Amino acid sequence: MQRTLIENKNLTDLTWFHSGGSAKVFFQPAHMADLGDYLRDLPERTPVEVLGSGSNTCFSRDRFDGVLVYLGARFGGFEALSERTVRVGAGALTGDVVRKAMKLGLDLTFLGAVPGTIGGAIASNASFSGRRLCERILRATVVLRDGRIQTLKRDVFERPDRRAAALRNAVIVQAVLDLPQQVPEKLNAAWADVKHQHEEMFPAAPLCTGHVFSQKNENADEAGRKSPKEQAAQILSRLGEIRLPGTGLCLDRSFPNIIFSNESSDGSRLAEFAQLIANRCRQEFAEDLECNLNIVGDLR
Ligand SMILES: Cc1cc2nc3c(=O)[nH]c(=O)nc-3n(C[C@H](O)[C@H](O)[C@H](O)COP(=O)(O)OP(=O)(O)OC[C@H]3O[C@@H](n4cnc5c(N)ncnc54)[C@H](O)[C@@H]3O)c2cc1C
Structure with a gap:
C-alpha cells in the first residue's frame, strides 16, 4: 500500500458540517512507520492536524496551511488479544467496533451510538450513559510530531490533565481496550437501550x-x-x-x-x-x- 498525499484538498465532504475549507496537504499514511517517517521529516514549524470522521470538527473557509493527517479504514483493524482485551485501530468506526466486540461477548455498547472513529473518541474521551472510553483503555500507541512511536499506559488515561498533555501533538494509531464480558441477551438489551437514549438526546x-x-x-x-x-x-x-x-x-x-x-x-x-x-x-x-x-x- 502507498501513502496518499494530495495538495490543496477540499475538505467539504470530510466533515459532518460541510463547513468548507481546504488543506495545503492531505496525508493518509500507508501504515504506522510511514506516518512516523513522514512526521519526522516535516519541518518543525509545519502545523499538523488529525481528522477522524469529522463528526466534531469544523474547518475555516480559508486554506489550512499545514498537513492534515487522515487515517481512515487503513487503520481500522480489530483483533481479539485475550478473553477480555481487544486491539482496535484508530481509524475504525465506533459502531463497527462495538458490533465486533459484541460478537466476542464484550461490552462496549455505551459507545455504540456515538458517531466517529476510535481515534476521535479517544481524543475527546467520548462518553455516553455515564461511561467513558478512556476508562477502558489499557494502552494506546501514538506517533508523536517528531516521528517517535510511543505507548501510553492506562494511568495516562485516568487523569484528564495527563491525557491532554500526552495526546497534544500526537496521532493515536491504535488502542488496547479492556472490556467487561456479558451474555448476548444482556448485550443486545444494553445496545438497544443506548440507541434509544442517544436518539432522545441527539x-x-x-x-x-x-x-x-x-x-x-x-x-x-x-x-x-x-x-x-x-x-x-x-x-x-x-x-x-x-x-x-x-x-x-x-x-x-x-x-x-x-x-x-x-x-x-x-x-x-x-x-x-x-x-x-x-x-x-x-x-x-x-x-x-x-x-x-x-x-x-x-x-x-
Ligand atoms: C449527532 C451527534 C451525536 C454525538 N453524540 C455524542 C455522544 O453521545 N458522546 C460523545 O462523547 N460525543 C458525541 N458526539 C461528538 C463526536 O461524535 C465525538 O466527539 C466523536 O468521538 C468524534 O469522532 P470523530 O472521528 O468524528 O472525530 P473528529 O471530529 O474527526 O475529531 C475530533 C477530535 O479528535 C481528534 N482526533 C481524531 N482522530 C484522532 C487520532 N487518530 N489521533 C489524535 N487525535 C485525533 C481531532 O484532531 C479532533 O481534535 C456527537 C456528535 C454528533 C454530531
Missing part, C-alpha cells in the same frame, strides 16, 4: 449540525455517573429554543445538546452561536459549558 437524521457541549469540570460527574455531555444536555434544556437570526442555526428544545442547521454551516457563525449559548448558561444558571467542536483555522 437527532438520528443526517442534518447539518454542530457543537456538542459538555459540562466543563470533567471530574465532577464521578459521583453522579452522568457523562459531561448528559449534564450539559440537562442544563441546556432549561434554556429552551434559541435561534441565531439570519442563519439556519438553532438550539432545539427536543435535542438540547446539539446546534441544528438544515443547511451547510458556516464555521464562524457556529462558533459565535456556541459562545452565545455558553454565555447564557453562565449568566442564567452559573454553569460553565465547553463547546467541544474542534475548530481548525481562523474563523473570524
Whole structure:
C-alpha cells in the first residue's frame, strides 16, 4: 500500500458540517512507520492536524496551511488479544467496533451510538450513559510530531490533565481496550437501550449540525455517573429554543445538546452561536459549558 498525499484538498465532504475549507496537504499514511517517517521529516514549524470522521470538527473557509493527517479504514483493524482485551485501530468506526466486540461477548455498547472513529473518541474521551472510553483503555500507541512511536499506559488515561498533555501533538494509531464480558441477551438489551437514549438526546437524521457541549469540570460527574455531555444536555434544556437570526442555526428544545442547521454551516457563525449559548448558561444558571467542536483555522 502507498501513502496518499494530495495538495490543496477540499475538505467539504470530510466533515459532518460541510463547513468548507481546504488543506495545503492531505496525508493518509500507508501504515504506522510511514506516518512516523513522514512526521519526522516535516519541518518543525509545519502545523499538523488529525481528522477522524469529522463528526466534531469544523474547518475555516480559508486554506489550512499545514498537513492534515487522515487515517481512515487503513487503520481500522480489530483483533481479539485475550478473553477480555481487544486491539482496535484508530481509524475504525465506533459502531463497527462495538458490533465486533459484541460478537466476542464484550461490552462496549455505551459507545455504540456515538458517531466517529476510535481515534476521535479517544481524543475527546467520548462518553455516553455515564461511561467513558478512556476508562477502558489499557494502552494506546501514538506517533508523536517528531516521528517517535510511543505507548501510553492506562494511568495516562485516568487523569484528564495527563491525557491532554500526552495526546497534544500526537496521532493515536491504535488502542488496547479492556472490556467487561456479558451474555448476548444482556448485550443486545444494553445496545438497544443506548440507541434509544442517544436518539432522545441527539437527532438520528443526517442534518447539518454542530457543537456538542459538555459540562466543563470533567471530574465532577464521578459521583453522579452522568457523562459531561448528559449534564450539559440537562442544563441546556432549561434554556429552551434559541435561534441565531439570519442563519439556519438553532438550539432545539427536543435535542438540547446539539446546534441544528438544515443547511451547510458556516464555521464562524457556529462558533459565535456556541459562545452565545455558553454565555447564557453562565449568566442564567452559573454553569460553565465547553463547546467541544474542534475548530481548525481562523474563523473570524
Ligand atoms: C449527532 C451527534 C451525536 C454525538 N453524540 C455524542 C455522544 O453521545 N458522546 C460523545 O462523547 N460525543 C458525541 N458526539 C461528538 C463526536 O461524535 C465525538 O466527539 C466523536 O468521538 C468524534 O469522532 P470523530 O472521528 O468524528 O472525530 P473528529 O471530529 O474527526 O475529531 C475530533 C477530535 O479528535 C481528534 N482526533 C481524531 N482522530 C484522532 C487520532 N487518530 N489521533 C489524535 N487525535 C485525533 C481531532 O484532531 C479532533 O481534535 C456527537 C456528535 C454528533 C454530531
